[in-house]
Amino acid sequence: MVAIKPAKRPVELGLRMGWYIVKNKLLGRKRFPLVTMLEPLEMCNLACIGCGRIREYRGVLDKMMPVDEALAAVHSSGAPIVSIAGGEPTIHPHIDKIIKKLVEEKYFVYCCTNALLLERMLKKIPPSKYFCWVIHMDGMEDKHDESVAREGVFRRAIDGIRMAVSQGYRVCTNTTVFRNSDVEDLRGDVPAR
Numbered sequence: 001m002v003a004i005k006p007a008k009r010p011v012e013l014g015l016r017m018g019w020y021i022v023k024n025k026l027l028g029r030k031r032f033p034l035v036t037m038l039e040p041l042e043m044c045n046l047a048c049i050g051c052g053r054i055r056e057y058r059g060v061l062d063k064m065m066p067v068d069e070a071l072a073a074v075h076s077s078g079a080p081i082v083s084i085a086g087g088e089p090t091i092h093p094h095i096d097k098i099i100k101k102l103v104e105e106k107y108f109v110y111c112c113t114n115a116l117l118l119e120r121m122l123k124k125i126p127p128s129k130y131f132c133w134v135i136h137m138d139g140m141e142d143k144h145d146e147s148v149a150r151e152g153v154f155r156r157a158i159d160g161i162r163m164a165v166s167q168g169y170r171v172c173t174n175t176t177v178f179r180n181s182d183v184e185d186l187r188g189d190v191p192a193r
């Protein structure tokens, strides 16, 4: 069996952030953004138990931010890191264009996803040191599937992580820890295939 080595966080990210902070301090700015939180849509293909987003934003669930508007928001913030969330970003019909343009401009882009559409997205967005998938994982299989209110999502997410890592993408995870989360479960080992 060949071990798959996950791509590491690039050194350039630390250097760019360091320089960005120093530059803003030298310019006398007391407050400046470190990360642009870009939400190009609020719609999702899941209905997780604890998600306020799909409930509180009901009135705008059909809205999709145009590519130009998304890029303009990132440019106006100027922060070197862009975290794309939602809703589920991979539902956006032009998310690949937004990500590819930002990567071309050397922003460090993190795209949060529940991984249900990951396989399709891997064909559209190439790996890059400027790009990282952030996979939603709220626990091991039973707890995660309970949290996202759908069976099989944990397995899809794990398969997606393996696929992305094997194709050279950077991948990290994002976990919501609730007041009643099972901490031991969060420490669990991912099952073998």
Ligand code: SF4
Pocket: 044, 045, 046, 047, 048, 050, 051, 052, 053, 054, 086, 087, 088, 114, 136, 148
């Ligand atoms: S995947 Fe994320 S956005 Fe979608 S319902 Fe779950 S928590 Fe909300």
